[in-house]
Amino acid sequence: MKCPICGSTGLKTTNTRSTKSGSQTWRRKECKKCHSSITTYEKPDMGWLSIKYAAKNISLPYSRSLLNKSILLVFDDEELQSINIENVLDTIEQKIVSTRKTIITNFELIKIVLNTLSPISANAAIKYLADYDQSNNRRGLNKILKSL
Numbered sequence: 539m540k541c542p543i544c545g546s547t548g549l550k551t552t553n554t555r556s557t558k559s560g561s562q563t564w565r566r567k568e569c570k571k572c573h574s575s576i577t578t579y580e581k582p583d584m585g586w587l588s589i590k591y592a593a594k595n596i597s598l599p600y601s602r603s604l605l606n607k608s609i610l611l612v613f614d615d616e617e618l619q620s621i622n623i624e625n626v627l628d629t630i631e632q633k634i635v636s637t638r639k640t641i642i643t644n645f646e647l648i649k650i651v652l653n654t655l656s657p658i659s660a661n662a663a664i665k666y667l668a669d670y671d672q673s674n675n676r677r678g679l680n681k682i683l684k685s686l
Contacts (some may be wrong), residue, residue, distance in 0.1 A: 543570060609626060
């Protein structure tokens with residue numbers, strides 16, 4: 539990493555903390571050359587994760603942007619004003635990481651998202667389930683609902 543002020547690569551970390559949600563690491567760094575201080579936020583790269591779609595027999599890489607888009611679509615405009623979507627996404631990713639799996643099924647992802655959305659907005663959780671269960675399989679939907 540380079541100092542944004544002078545471009546030097548000589549940065550030293552002077553302070554490190556976990557953020558309140560625990561999903562990121564906050565670091566205070568100081569440039570050895572110009573002595574300016576900068577703050578960075580680091581979070582884990584989820585590039586190791588794949589989502590397996592059993593109905594199509596394929597696995598696709600996890601995409602935070604796709605998850606973000608799908609969650610934005612299920613909230614009403616009024617709800618979006620009072621919700622921090624980044625915190626919702628961070629919570630979902632923490633739950634994914636806690637499974638300790640490198641491949642999760644789309645049903646597992648739906649379940650994690652529903653467990654995260656339900657306390658925030660029942661309407662959003664229902665919309666997500668209706669919109670993003672790609673199997674359109676009543677049995678699969680019942681299985682997910684019972685597991686909640």
